[in-house]
Amino acid sequence: MDGTLIDSEPIWIAQQFVLAEKHGGTWSQEQGLALVGADMQDTAVAMQTAGVDMEAAVLVATLERAVIDSLRQSVPWRPGARELLTELRLEGIACAIATTSSNEMASLVAAAAPEGAITVVVGSEDVTRTKPSPEPYLRAAELLGVRASDCVAIEDSANGLASAIASGATSIAVPNDAVLPERGDFVVWPTLAGRTVADLRALVR
Incomplete structure (x- = not known):
């Protein structure tokens, strides 16, 4: 979600500074930037180490x-994200958010997405282990009623990719x-802009 569907990482970092x-x-x-995709507890430890007494x-x-x-004021969508979600909805392909952020935050983003596009939300409190564990994606697939191996996962962080x-x-x-791994069992798309359901289907085949 963060950094993939929405450009929220600058918001997170700005609030960390505050x-x-x-x-x-x-x-x-x-x-x-080092905490992009990290578990929130890791963020807390890093900020405590930096002198935040909380x-x-x-x-x-x-x-x-x-x-x-x-x-709540504005959801900054990443290029191509809303368009791809709209096409997936029209094709009848179910979508989920699997995130290390809270269920509340993910539900807010799901509600702001094209109507009916995102039907399942898995937040940090919905699993026992967050990314890089595969549990968030396995749980999302379970709630969608499909196998994870039949899903496509889109990520922007090393932890997220490892989980997927x-x-x-x-x-x-x-x-x-x-910073992403230089190689691994994944493909790289520079952007979602211009990408279609046909592109996703081609990867699965």
């Missing part, structure tokens, strides 16, 4: 609330802010 400044820590763009649960909740408030590949899904990397 939190660090407010609570006596120091933060950098590089530290923010309990992990409170830190995570505060950060997520600030990002959710921003998304381990689940058995056909995996696509769409680079954004995160």
